[in-house]
Amino acid sequence: MPVSTPGITVGVVGGGQLGRMLGEAASPLGIELVVSDPTPECPASPVARDQVVGDFDDEQTLRELAERSDILTFEIELADPDVLDAVSEETGTPVHPAPETLRLIQDKLVQKRRLEAAGIPVPDFREVDSAEDLGAALDDFGYPAMLKAREGGYDGRGNILVESEAEVEEAFAAIDGPAMVEKFVDYDRELAIIGCKGADEVDAFPVTETIHEEEILRETVSPPRTSEAVQERAISVAEDILAEMTGRGVYGIELFETPDGEILLNEIAPRPHNSGHWTIEGCHTSQFEQHLRAVTGLPLGTTERREPTALANILGDVESRQDGTLYGVEDALRTDTISLHWYGKREVYNLRKMGHITTVGESPATVLSLIREVSEWLTFADE
Amino acid sequence: MPVSTPGITVGVVGGGQLGRMLGEAASPLGIELVVSDPTPECPASPVARDQVVGDFDDEQTLRELAERSDILTFEIELADPDVLDAVSEETGTPVHPAPETLRLIQDKLVQKRRLEAAGIPVPDFREVDSAEDLGAALDDFGYPAMLKAREGGYDGRGNILVESEAEVEEAFAAIDGPAMVEKFVDYDRELAIIGCKGADEVDAFPVTETIHEEEILRETVSPPRTSEAVQERAISVAEDILAEMTGRGVYGIELFETPDGEILLNEIAPRPHNSGHWTIEGCHTSQFEQHLRAVTGLPLGTTERREPTALANILGDVESRQDGTLYGVEDALRTDTISLHWYGKREVYNLRKMGHITTVGESPATVLSLIREVSEWLTFADE
Numbered sequence: 149m150p151v152s153t154p155g156i157t158v159g160v161v162g163g164g165q166l167g168r169m170l171g172e173a174a175s176p177l178g179i180e181l182v183v184s185d186p187t188p189e190c191p192a193s194p195v196a197r198d199q200v201v202g203d204f205d206d207e208q209t210l211r212e213l214a215e216r217s218d219i220l221t222f223e224i225e226l227a228d229p230d231v232l233d234a235v236s237e238e239t240g241t242p243v244h245p246a247p248e249t250l251r252l253i254q255d256k257l258v259q260k261r262r263l264e265a266a267g268i269p270v271p272d273f274r275e276v277d278s279a280e281d282l283g284a285a286l287d288d289f290g291y292p293a294m295l296k297a298r299e300g301g302y303d304g305r306g307n308i309l310v311e312s313e314a315e316v317e318e319a320f321a322a323i324d325g326p327a328m329v330e331k332f333v334d335y336d337r338e339l340a341i342i343g344c345k346g347a348d349e350v351d352a353f354p355v356t357e358t359i360h361e362e363e364i365l366r367e368t369v370s371p372p373r374t375s376e377a378v379q380e381r382a383i384s385v386a387e388d389i390l391a392e393m394t395g396r397g398v399y400g401i402e403l404f405e406t407p408d409g410e411i412l413l414n415e416i417a418p419r420p421h422n423s424g425h426w427t428i429e430g431c432h433t434s435q436f437e438q439h440l441r442a443v444t445g446l447p448l449g450t451t452e453r454r455e456p457t458a459l460a461n462i463l464g465d466v467e468s469r470q471d472g473t474l475y476g477v478e479d480a481l482r483t484d485t486i487s488l489h490w491y492g493k494r495e496v497y498n499l500r501k502m503g504h505i506t507t508v509g510e511s512p513a514t515v516l517s518l519i520r521e522v523s524e525w526l527t528f529a530d531e
Numbered sequence: 532m533p534v535s536t537p538g539i540t541v542g543v544v545g546g547g548q549l550g551r552m553l554g555e556a557a558s559p560l561g562i563e564l565v566v567s568d569p570t571p572e573c574p575a576s577p578v579a580r581d582q583v584v585g586d587f588d589d590e591q592t593l594r595e596l597a598e599r600s601d602i603l604t605f606e607i608e609l610a611d612p613d614v615l616d617a618v619s620e621e622t623g624t625p626v627h628p629a630p631e632t633l634r635l636i637q638d639k640l641v642q643k644r645r646l647e648a649a650g651i652p653v654p655d656f657r658e659v660d661s662a663e664d665l666g667a668a669l670d671d672f673g674y675p676a677m678l679k680a681r682e683g684g685y686d687g688r689g690n691i692l693v694e695s696e697a698e699v700e701e702a703f704a705a706i707d708g709p710a711m712v713e714k715f716v717d718y719d720r721e722l723a724i725i726g727c728k729g730a731d732e733v734d735a736f737p738v739t740e741t742i743h744e745e746e747i748l749r750e751t752v753s754p755p756r757t758s759e760a761v762q763e764r765a766i767s768v769a770e771d772i773l774a775e776m777t778g779r780g781v782y783g784i785e786l787f788e789t790p791d792g793e794i795l796l797n798e799i800a801p802r803p804h805n806s807g808h809w810t811i812e813g814c815h816t817s818q819f820e821q822h823l824r825a826v827t828g829l830p831l832g833t834t835e836r837r838e839p840t841a842l843a844n845i846l847g848d849v850e851s852r853q854d855g856t857l858y859g860v861e862d863a864l865r866t867d868t869i870s871l872h873w874y875g876k877r878e879v880y881n882l883r884k885m886g887h888i889t890t891v892g893e894s895p896a897t898v899l900s901l902i903r904e905v906s907e908w909l910t911f912a913d914e
Contacts (some may be wrong), residue, residue: 151886152856153877168558175555175578178873178886195558197577432812432868432891441864450867454837454891473535481824484833486816490561494536503534503561508815508837 149445155443157197158219159183159241161204161232163190163223163503166420166436166492169428170223171195173436174270179444182214191492207231214239221245221397221443225254241390244443245345245395245418253418257298257328263413266392270413271404272331279320282329286310289331295319307363319372333412333454339372339379340423341386342435343399346448352386353431353438353451355379357512358423360400364424365497367523369458369516370430378409385411392528393418396442398435400424421531422461422501427508429487430457449512455508458515460523464500472496476525480505496528532828539827540580542566542600542624543756543849544587545607546573547628548874548884549803549819552811553577553606556819562827567596574875597622604628604826606802608637609683627826628686628728628801630777636660637799640681640711640810646796651768651776652770653796654787655714662703665712668792669693672714676725678702683710690746716789722755722762724769725818729831735769736814736834737786738823740895741806747882748805750906752899753813761792770777776801779825781818805844805884811890813840838891839899843906847883855879859908863888869905880910880912898900 155178160167163185171181171192183192184200188517198216202209204509205228214220220243222232229247236243253388255257257275264270276283286293287511288355291313297306310319310329313493320327340361342353357372358365372379386401393399400421424435433441433449441448472495480486490503492511505522538561542829543550546568554564555787556576566575567583569909578584581599585592590613597603597618603626605615619626627838636642640658652796657668659678669676679691691702716732721743725736740755741748755762776782776799783804785797794823807818816824816832824831845857863869873886888905892898 149861150856150858151871151873152854153873153875154874155875171578172555172558175551175875176870176872178871178875180577194563194580195554195578350574429815432870447861447865449864454868471535473533475533477534478532478830481832482830484835487559487815488534488561489559490534490536490538492536492538492558492561 151319151320155179156218157182159213159220161222163192163199165191166223167192169436173434174440179440182216184209205231210235215243217241219443230432242280245397249394249418253332253416255298256296268388268413271333273328276327276329279317282320283316285329292332294330296328297323298328333404336407337374337405339403339405341401342387342424343390343401344438344442344448345396346442347445349448351448351451352383352389353427356423365461366424367460368423369512370426371512371516373512378405381411387516398439425504426506428458429508454514456512457508458516459504459506459520461501461527462503464496464498466496469495472502472528475527479525480522483522538562538700539601540565541601542596544605544610546575546582549576549606550575552819557823562823565599567592573684588808593618597624600624602826603621614874628780632777632801636799639679651771652798654716656711659710659712662700666699666701666831668712675715677713679711680706691761716787719790720788721793724784724787725807726769726773726784727821727825727831728779730828733773734831734834735766736810737808737836738765748844750843751793751806751809752895753809754895761788764794781822806885807841809840809889812891820856839895839898840891841902842887842889843902845886845909847879847881849911850878852878852880855885855911858910862908863905866905910913
């Protein structure tokens with residue numbers, strides 16, 4: 149595929165930080181982005197050729213996006229696979245990854261059943277349609293266990309840890325819809341891998357350790373602080389998972405490492421993922437460039453890591469929703485090897501992902517230590 | 532200076548490839564770009580918030596740009612310093628670097644006189660206002676010598692090598708305006724340094740070797756294939772030059788290394804420069820991020836080199852002006868460590884700068900060898 153101007157236009161459903169980082173990666177490749185997002189002047193808009201303002205599942209919005217694009221993709225699971233299929237058929241604009249993959253992944257129960265059937269190691273799980281179902285499952289699994297809404301959750305929303313029999317009724321009522329329950333995994337460590345499916349090739353970025361608090365990603369470090377054997381097992385599981393996925397693009401694959409060094413699948417996102425942002429500085433090819441190469445049919449880039457790399461999310465640390473102003477940036481930028489990625493969100497609220505910082509360096513220990521020190525300097529609280 | 536959204540808007544006079552790479556670097560810092568350029572849908576436009584269409588020296592265009600910006604800068608020397616001064620005064624929008632620096636640099640004779648007076652080593656030069664002046668100067672300097680238009684030249688345009696007395700009349704007539712002549716420097720190597728002036732700090736990126744043919748930059752490699760002592764001397768000359776420059780930003784400083792290891796100044800550009808594009812992959816901070824940090828008053832980033840890095844320009848290799856379609860890109864992108872930077876220009880003509888590729892690697896020899904091999908695969912000629 150030769151390069152020219154105007155080049156390929158990729159239409160992205162969703163214009164948040166993932167769309168913004170796709171836009172930053174598109175320009176050097178001669179690819180233009182058009183995004184659709186309900187928020188005018190969304191985070192991706194300064195680096196996109198244009199934005200179609202409308203909801204993620206609005207057919208007219210997606211039709212307009214498809215008409216202006218050579219290829220459609222999505223950066224948010226809230227995209228509607230049926231609408232994507234319909235506008236793709238109508239306009240002839242292909243969608244990558246395939247809407248059927250999005251459909252599969254959106255329903256956590258369907259996802260887990262399919263992957264378990266394919267031999268992927270997953271935690272014990274069960275469908276629960278009532279508080280009674282939940283109670284019965286927990287009699288088998290023991291407490292605590294994780295109750296999950298089958299659809300619509302992200303960043304821990306839609307997940308409830310059920311710690312005792314007394315909490316069963318309230319927990320099921322809070323989910324308020326189709327659910328599943330998963331046996332609690334007493335893991336040593338969380339790991340993640342960005343898998344890549346190109347036109348006729350499959351690859352994966354190096355394993356990353358992810359550190360969550362309150363189910364929100366706080367930090368990542370690659371290589372992870374675990375053995376080579378565990379990393380190889382994780383890559384092998386990721387490869388098996390990718391074989392089950394249909395359609396080109398990158399996939400965020402979240403894993404548990406158990407105390408005996410086994411790997412279990414946690415969740416999959418069929419798009420660039422927070423656990424892969426470190427690749428911008430840490431690898432020759434970023435996950436964003438890789439996604440664009442994959443969906444446009446260009447060859448995949450190398451996934452080799454250049455240096456140990458750590459990332460810290462910049463999260464809202466304020467009580468109430470308000471205009472977001474980040475203090476401490478100058479000290480961070482004065483620190484060698486620290487890179488800032490601001491997401492362009494006007495308002496901040498508690499734990500909202502507003503940006504991230506990364507550093508590269510000598511070892512997982514040194515980069516994690518530095519990124520933690522620097523992230524302490526950053527705050528949205530008035531000085 | 533805290534970061535928020537909407538953040539600082541930088542208005543850039545010129546929306547070519549330098550503006551485009553400024554746009555790619557602005558987004559992670561939370562900076563938005565508005566560019567002015569006479570060509571609608573100029574290369575920078577997909578990664579700029581907006582474009583004001585108009586000439587580089589058109590007062591109304593620059594006024595509109597200034598009104599929409601917090602800070603003005605330029606990516607092309609054709610910007611008019613008097614107009615910049617006028618609109619800056621009228622709108623209260625500061626300009627970095629200072630228009631007086633642009634004025635100083637635009638006139639190659641004034642530039643050389645000022646720098647020679649400051650003790651910077653420069654080749655012998657003389658003002659020439661007639662063919663007689665030129666003949667007299669060449670009687671002193673000897674043949675060949677470089678005749679240069681005092682203003683408006685770039686990429687070798689406006690420069691004529693005068694090789695014998697028989698060429699004097701024709702050469703002067705071709706310049707057709709105020710000129711200077713410079714004693715021909717029989718250099719071993721050309722070097723370049725990107726200097727950086729921040730709000731209250733000065734720094735320089737590592738020395739780069741630049742390889743020209745027909746006065747057009749073809750390849751760069753950093754570190755250069757020369758001694759540490761020569762590199763230190765080059766940095767020292769660059770620091771002396773920066774001390775003479777007024778205003779924040781990055782400066783492309785082109786140097787000659789003579790056979791006895793001395794350094795002479797060739798030319799200065801008060802903006803990001805082709806000789807610094809390798810910093811995107813090769814350094815923690817790119818020259819584009821550094822320019823934005825400097826003009827907005829953020830701290831400068833480290834200029835440390837991550838790895839040996841080579842660059843090759845993708846130049847038009849066609850006879851006539853035509854729509855530009857680059858072939859061979861897939862093979863290039865399939866090569867580990869090769870990064871593509873497409874400039875978004877619709878038309879190609881002979882030797883037009885259409886993009887560049889870089890690679891990082893083990894040593895100057897290996898990266899230069901690889902980049903030369905890969906650049907041979909790229910062509911605009913029909914397959």
